[in-house]
Amino acid sequence: DTAVSQTPKYLVTQMGNDKSIKCEQNLGHDTMYWYKQDSKKFLKIMFSYNNKELIINETVPNRFSPKSPDKAHLNLHINSLELGDSAVYFCASSQSGVGEQFFGPGTRLTVL
Protein backbone atom coordinates (compact mmCIF):
# COMPACT_ATOMS: atom_id res chain seq x y z
CA ASP A 1 0.00 0.00 0.00
CA THR A 2 2.85 2.35 -0.93
CA ALA A 3 1.57 5.91 -1.28
CA VAL A 4 3.84 7.13 -4.10
CA SER A 5 5.70 4.55 -6.15
CA GLN A 6 8.20 4.87 -8.98
CA THR A 7 9.63 2.42 -11.47
CA PRO A 8 12.33 1.58 -12.08
CA LYS A 9 14.37 2.20 -8.94
CA TYR A 10 17.65 2.09 -10.87
CA LEU A 11 18.24 2.84 -14.52
CA VAL A 12 21.62 2.51 -16.21
CA THR A 13 21.78 3.38 -19.88
CA GLN A 14 24.00 4.67 -22.65
CA MET A 15 24.20 8.22 -23.93
CA GLY A 16 21.75 8.92 -26.71
CA ASN A 17 19.15 6.39 -25.56
CA ASP A 18 15.52 7.21 -24.76
CA LYS A 19 14.09 6.10 -21.41
CA SER A 20 10.94 6.52 -19.30
CA ILE A 21 10.29 6.64 -15.58
CA LYS A 22 6.82 5.92 -14.22
CA CYS A 23 5.13 7.28 -11.12
CA GLU A 24 1.87 6.34 -9.46
CA GLN A 25 0.16 7.64 -6.34
CA ASN A 26 -2.78 6.12 -4.49
CA LEU A 27 -3.43 9.03 -2.16
CA GLY A 28 -6.19 10.56 -4.24
CA HIS A 29 -4.14 13.73 -4.75
CA ASP A 30 -4.78 15.98 -7.70
CA THR A 31 -1.25 17.37 -8.16
CA MET A 32 1.93 15.50 -9.08
CA TYR A 33 5.54 16.64 -9.52
CA TRP A 34 8.91 15.63 -10.87
CA TYR A 35 12.08 16.75 -9.08
CA LYS A 36 15.73 16.25 -10.00
CA GLN A 37 18.30 15.72 -7.23
CA ASP A 38 21.80 16.24 -8.54
CA SER A 39 25.09 14.86 -7.25
CA LYS A 40 25.33 17.70 -4.72
CA LYS A 41 21.90 16.70 -3.37
CA PHE A 42 20.31 19.90 -4.64
CA LEU A 43 16.60 19.32 -5.23
CA LYS A 44 14.96 21.21 -8.06
CA ILE A 45 11.44 21.04 -9.40
CA MET A 46 11.06 20.15 -13.06
CA PHE A 47 7.33 19.78 -13.72
CA SER A 48 4.00 19.78 -12.00
CA TYR A 49 0.60 18.55 -13.16
CA ASN A 50 -2.75 19.39 -11.62
CA ASN A 51 -5.66 17.22 -12.76
CA LYS A 52 -3.63 16.12 -15.81
CA GLU A 53 -2.85 19.73 -16.76
CA LEU A 54 0.74 20.99 -16.85
CA ILE A 55 1.06 23.90 -14.41
CA ILE A 56 4.76 24.12 -13.64
CA ASN A 57 7.36 23.74 -16.35
CA GLU A 58 10.74 24.92 -15.17
CA THR A 59 13.70 25.55 -17.42
CA VAL A 60 14.25 21.97 -18.47
CA PRO A 61 15.58 20.80 -21.84
CA ASN A 62 12.76 19.80 -24.15
CA ARG A 63 14.29 16.31 -24.28
CA PHE A 64 12.30 15.84 -21.07
CA SER A 65 8.60 15.31 -21.64
CA PRO A 66 6.16 14.58 -18.84
CA LYS A 67 2.87 12.80 -19.49
CA SER A 68 -0.07 12.42 -17.17
CA PRO A 69 -2.59 9.86 -18.42
CA ASP A 70 -4.74 10.39 -15.32
CA LYS A 71 -4.59 12.08 -11.93
CA ALA A 72 -2.84 9.11 -10.32
CA HIS A 73 -0.01 8.78 -12.82
CA LEU A 74 2.79 11.02 -14.02
CA ASN A 75 5.47 9.62 -16.29
CA LEU A 76 8.71 11.21 -17.42
CA HIS A 77 10.17 10.43 -20.81
CA ILE A 78 13.71 11.50 -21.61
CA ASN A 79 15.04 11.53 -25.17
CA SER A 80 18.67 11.46 -26.26
CA LEU A 81 20.08 10.99 -22.79
CA GLU A 82 23.21 12.94 -21.87
CA LEU A 83 25.83 12.41 -19.16
CA GLY A 84 24.48 15.42 -17.26
CA ASP A 85 21.11 13.76 -16.92
CA SER A 86 22.58 11.37 -14.37
CA ALA A 87 20.75 12.13 -11.12
CA VAL A 88 18.05 10.85 -8.82
CA TYR A 89 14.57 11.73 -10.03
CA PHE A 90 11.83 12.01 -7.45
CA CYS A 91 8.12 11.99 -8.07
CA ALA A 92 5.82 13.62 -5.52
CA SER A 93 2.14 14.32 -5.04
CA SER A 94 -0.03 16.69 -3.04
CA GLN A 95 -3.55 17.98 -2.79
CA SER A 96 -3.71 21.43 -4.34
CA GLY A 97 -3.96 24.16 -1.76
CA VAL A 98 -2.13 22.04 0.83
CA GLY A 99 1.65 22.49 0.91
CA GLU A 100 2.75 19.06 2.10
CA GLN A 101 4.08 16.85 -0.65
CA PHE A 102 4.56 13.09 -0.50
CA PHE A 103 7.61 11.72 -2.25
CA GLY A 104 8.34 8.52 -4.09
CA PRO A 105 11.48 6.44 -3.42
CA GLY A 106 13.38 7.98 -6.31
CA THR A 107 14.86 6.63 -9.54
CA ARG A 108 18.63 6.68 -9.77
CA LEU A 109 19.50 7.31 -13.41
CA THR A 110 23.06 6.72 -14.56
CA VAL A 111 24.02 7.66 -18.10
CA LEU A 112 27.26 6.11 -19.33
Added chain:
Amino acid sequence: AQRVTQPEKLLSVFKGAPVELKCNYSYSGSPELFWYVQYSRQRLQLLLRHISRESIKGFTADLNKGETSFHLKKPFAQEEDSAMYYCALGQKTSGSRLTFGEGTQLTVNP
Protein backbone atom coordinates in the same frame (compact mmCIF):
# COMPACT_ATOMS: atom_id res chain seq x y z
CA ALA B 1 10.98 35.79 -6.09
CA GLN B 2 10.87 33.13 -3.41
CA ARG B 3 14.14 31.78 -2.11
CA VAL B 4 15.29 29.46 0.67
CA THR B 5 18.80 29.57 2.06
CA GLN B 6 20.44 26.95 4.22
CA PRO B 7 23.87 28.38 4.94
CA GLU B 8 25.48 25.17 6.21
CA LYS B 9 25.96 22.36 3.72
CA LEU B 10 27.55 20.15 6.39
CA LEU B 11 26.96 20.08 10.14
CA SER B 12 28.63 17.70 12.53
CA VAL B 13 27.81 17.33 16.22
CA PHE B 14 28.35 14.76 18.96
CA LYS B 15 25.58 12.60 20.34
CA GLY B 16 23.76 14.40 23.13
CA ALA B 17 24.75 17.86 21.93
CA PRO B 18 22.20 20.45 20.86
CA VAL B 19 21.78 20.96 17.15
CA GLU B 20 20.42 23.83 15.12
CA LEU B 21 19.97 23.75 11.36
CA LYS B 22 19.51 27.21 9.93
CA CYS B 23 16.98 28.23 7.31
CA ASN B 24 16.21 31.69 5.97
CA TYR B 25 13.66 32.52 3.36
CA SER B 26 12.55 35.40 1.18
CA TYR B 27 8.96 35.58 0.04
CA SER B 28 6.61 38.48 -0.42
CA GLY B 29 3.48 36.56 0.56
CA SER B 30 2.47 34.69 3.67
CA PRO B 31 4.96 31.81 3.94
CA GLU B 32 4.20 28.18 4.54
CA LEU B 33 7.38 26.48 5.72
CA PHE B 34 8.43 22.87 6.04
CA TRP B 35 11.36 20.74 7.06
CA TYR B 36 11.89 17.53 5.12
CA VAL B 37 14.38 14.82 6.05
CA GLN B 38 16.10 12.32 3.77
CA TYR B 39 17.84 9.39 5.42
CA SER B 40 20.59 7.71 3.45
CA ARG B 41 19.28 6.59 0.05
CA GLN B 42 15.65 6.93 1.10
CA ARG B 43 12.76 9.14 0.03
CA LEU B 44 12.15 12.57 1.47
CA GLN B 45 9.78 12.59 4.39
CA LEU B 46 8.01 15.50 6.00
CA LEU B 47 9.49 16.25 9.41
CA LEU B 48 7.72 19.45 10.43
CA ARG B 49 5.44 22.12 9.09
CA HIS B 50 5.22 25.47 10.77
CA ILE B 51 1.44 25.66 10.94
CA SER B 52 1.16 22.47 13.00
CA ARG B 53 3.66 23.64 15.62
CA GLU B 54 4.27 20.07 16.74
CA SER B 55 7.48 18.37 17.78
CA ILE B 56 8.56 15.34 15.77
CA LYS B 57 11.42 13.10 16.93
CA GLY B 58 12.36 15.83 19.38
CA PHE B 59 12.77 18.47 16.66
CA THR B 60 11.07 21.85 16.77
CA ALA B 61 11.08 24.83 14.47
CA ASP B 62 9.66 28.29 15.02
CA LEU B 63 8.78 30.66 12.26
CA ASN B 64 10.30 34.09 12.89
CA LYS B 65 8.77 36.47 10.38
CA GLY B 66 10.90 39.39 11.56
CA GLU B 67 14.11 37.53 10.82
CA THR B 68 12.53 35.51 7.97
CA SER B 69 13.89 32.35 9.55
CA PHE B 70 12.65 28.85 10.30
CA HIS B 71 15.54 27.20 12.11
CA LEU B 72 15.29 23.54 13.10
CA LYS B 73 16.40 22.64 16.61
CA LYS B 74 16.87 19.61 18.79
CA PRO B 75 18.24 19.81 22.32
CA PHE B 76 19.97 16.39 22.34
CA ALA B 77 21.05 14.94 19.00
CA GLN B 78 20.96 11.17 18.43
CA GLU B 79 23.02 9.13 15.98
CA GLU B 80 19.86 8.18 14.09
CA ASP B 81 19.29 11.87 13.35
CA SER B 82 22.14 11.73 10.82
CA ALA B 83 20.50 12.62 7.52
CA MET B 84 20.03 15.31 4.91
CA TYR B 85 17.63 18.05 6.01
CA TYR B 86 15.82 20.33 3.59
CA CYS B 87 13.97 23.49 4.43
CA ALA B 88 11.14 24.23 1.98
CA LEU B 89 8.88 27.18 1.27
CA GLY B 90 5.38 26.45 0.02
CA GLN B 91 3.21 28.55 -2.22
CA LYS B 92 -0.45 27.69 -2.45
CA THR B 93 -0.66 29.36 -5.81
CA SER B 94 1.08 27.85 -8.81
CA GLY B 95 0.14 24.32 -7.95
CA SER B 96 1.34 24.22 -4.37
CA ARG B 97 4.92 24.73 -5.46
CA LEU B 98 7.68 23.94 -2.95
CA THR B 99 10.99 25.76 -3.18
CA PHE B 100 13.74 23.81 -1.44
CA GLY B 101 16.91 25.04 0.18
CA GLU B 102 20.16 23.36 -0.79
CA GLY B 103 20.02 21.05 2.18
CA THR B 104 22.19 20.48 5.26
CA GLN B 105 23.87 17.13 5.80
CA LEU B 106 23.78 16.46 9.54
CA THR B 107 26.18 13.93 11.02
CA VAL B 108 25.81 12.96 14.65
CA ASN B 109 28.99 11.32 15.92
CA PRO B 110 29.01 8.78 18.77
